[in-house]
Amino acid sequence: MHGVLAVDQPDLFYARQQMAFSLGAHIILACVGMSVPFLVVLAEWKGQRTGDLVYATLARRWAKAMGVLFAVGAVSGTILSFEFGILWPRWMGRFGDVMGLPFAIEGFAFFLEAIFIGIYLYGWDRLPPRVHLWAGVPIGIAGVASAFFVVAANGWMNDPTGFTIDPSGNVARVSPWGAMFNSALWPEAIHMILAAFIVGGCLVAMPYGWAMLRGRRTRYERVGLLLPLTVAMIAAPLQLLAGDWAARHVARHQPAKLAAMEGLYETTKGAPYHLGGIYVDNEVKGGVPIPDLLSILAFHDPNAVVTGLAAVPPGDRPPVNVVRTAFQLMVAIGTAMLGLGLWMLLAWRKRRTIPRSRWFPRVVVVAGPASVVALECGWITTEVGRQPWIVWQVMRVRDAVTDAPNIRFGYYLLLAVYAVMAVFTMIVLRRLMRVPLPDELGERA
Amino acid sequence: MTLADACAAVMFVAIAVYALLAGADFGAGFWDLVAGGAERGRAPRALIEESIAPVWEANHVWLIFVLVTLWTAFPTAFAPIMSTLYIPLTLAAIGIILRGSAFAFRKASETLPLRRLFGVTFAFSSVLTPFMLGAVVGGIASGRVPAGEQTGDVLGSWLNLTSVLGGVMAVVVCAFLAAVYLTADAERRDRPEMVRAFRRRAIGSALVAGVVALAGVAVLNHDAPDLFHGLTHRGAPLIVLAAGAGVATLVLLGRSEYALARLSAALAVVAVLFGWAAGQYPYMLEPGLRISDAAGAHATLVAILVVLGAGAVVLVPALVWLFVLMQRGTLAGEG
Ligand code: HDD
């Protein structure tokens, strides 16, 4: 009874859009949920140790925003759990027991996160300061753990292990631990967690860059900018290494995805990498070729053979330009982040402060959204690059989708709800930012 | 007891805890909705906000826990439930989104118009979500979700008498639990006026729940004979227990024994849920799918139970700490 039947689902496109859209929204909040608790605890710790009101104030203000974003993040994650079943019941019905274990473990991480965020936010000034500080630590740890486990499930979709398909087409010999510790897990999870620190750091620093552009350059803005941005900039060079690791993993396990990331048609020895350009008629037009670079990136060997899209049946090729553009943008932004980090490092070594240039706060303001773009692009690379498979070379997306009618209306409804929610999240965050600072921090209105 | 039964039992415990904790949070939203204008409603709304703010997110996680256990341990039940009942489930999910974010937004807002908008959204979605989840339970319990890969009737599975009964019952029970808990909370916080107000609501909603339950007898007899048979046979002792605990709650409320009333109210709700489970056993989806058929691979069931055991070691102390701090009134910081 487990044979895979083709599904007649005219709304397949909407199902994919809905999944992509709700994941794309969730991941921003998830990154905040992983990194911002650490930033808040760091600021609170500095404040407690030095008695410095600037740090104490920053910690409190960030914590308020974190509380709001955590709530939105939690409910946006809940939707995803529903959607797994609502949109892809055949995938879940067939493989739920293979790939479900990490989600069950993740559930405990969610519990801890939610429990400690309640204690941390509402125990301020009520718990002894040390206890309060320590109550903040599990929030971030649990956030990172939940990312680890959910990426384990995603890694399994890219590198499905821990089961076999028996001759009658049924799933057999299930090993949930084997599925969880698939080979894609480590590079993906580490790349993801680093991304969270880049995104969280850049987003938290952004409003202080903005304030500086408007002429407010007190120590409060400097610290508010420097602490989160430093965290992000420590992660940035590591991210390059993790990205390289991820790329080499893709090269070995998902050659079609790698070929789409570059737009490589023919299998090539010493394959080039094109900067920019667009893929038409089986080649990249208008890009700047760099000889051998793709082989170097993918296999650390200029003479390595890289499989091209021609090796894959036309129906099983991912949409090249989407994947390729997303990948290029991610790498460009990642490289630019490295530049920003170097700039900060030089300024710090010279004058123990942030760069003096007018351009610096501008760059910081751009870095926030840019980090989010890199994040989304990375996921587009991974997810669209996996197409047409929901489980790499095991199950196609069109065989996984529900056969329920009219699912596009759910998508429309969700779009409307998310649009309204995004607007109000912004309004509430702006209001939180405008709450006046304590008097001791200066005479600002 | 087989491994599959053990997993189903754990899942059912999680459903019951979700109903008791998150159910009360939803019920609090119901009382927020009917608390009256800005002036009259200020005191009850303040009590509601203080009582649920630090805990609702942790309470909500029980639902996630139920979902992931269902799809990991019983994938072939998860799939048809989610696809056949996708409409009420989507509406419940949207209610969850609106409730959570509106509540957080309200806490972070100062101005009256915004607070009002978020407040209404919070309160309205607090009714929508339990109604839809109750309707889902009604659809499952009345055997309207066919097992297998073909999606069932996406309308009839939840637009039927049993589902309406489930939805209404869920809303009423949430309101009842919330009112009982809030009475006890108000007493602990020394707000006699709120004690009286919520005690009245608790008694009122208990009576409504009783009436709905009696109507339910007729509805189920007519609309879901298998379920009715289960509830009146194997589930009967639990249903009797539930009725007894409900009456006891009324008596305890009358005698101002609020801490005990809280326990007996919880007992009543748990007994109904387990009565349903007992009545339906050994089926996951009547009439075609037994718990043992729906269960996933043996190795996975073992893994889940191991994970649950290990996770409980971490979870229980943290949960206990949260509730102790809550009961002591420590978690009343600014938030
Ligand atoms: C701040 C965000 C960010 C930045 C700056 C980068 N990435 Fe990234 N990348 C992600 C955020 C991200 C991600 C979190 O969105 C993804 C999606 C899936 C994953 O594991 O990480 C990702 C995926 C991803 C993949 C696909 C992995 C797969 O399909 O399994 C590759 C090959 C790279 N990245 C490579 C890079 C390289 C070479 C970078 C050089 C600078 C880089 N990334 C910067």
Ligand code: HEM
């Ligand atoms: C949170 C960051 C993520 C983002 C932004 C993201 C993005 C996307 C996108 C763009 C698609 C659509 C692909 C297409 O149809 O062309 C998609 C599909 C999907 N993703 Fe992800 N994804 C993320 C993480 C995950 C994770 C962690 C999982 C599972 C554990 C997952 C499961 C799925 C599923 C089941 C689909 C639908 C089937 C498919 O189209 O392949 N995603 N995602």
Ligand code: HEM
């Ligand atoms: C790589 C992609 C993902 C990452 C890194 C991630 C990470 C996180 C984090 C850190 C949180 C904490 C809440 C917050 O910060 O606001 C969270 C919440 C949540 N996520 Fe995700 N998530 C991802 C994808 C998914 C997917 C695919 C699902 C479901 C199928 C999911 C389900 C949930 C749920 C249910 C919550 C709410 C937990 C609660 O109530 O506290 N997430 N996620």
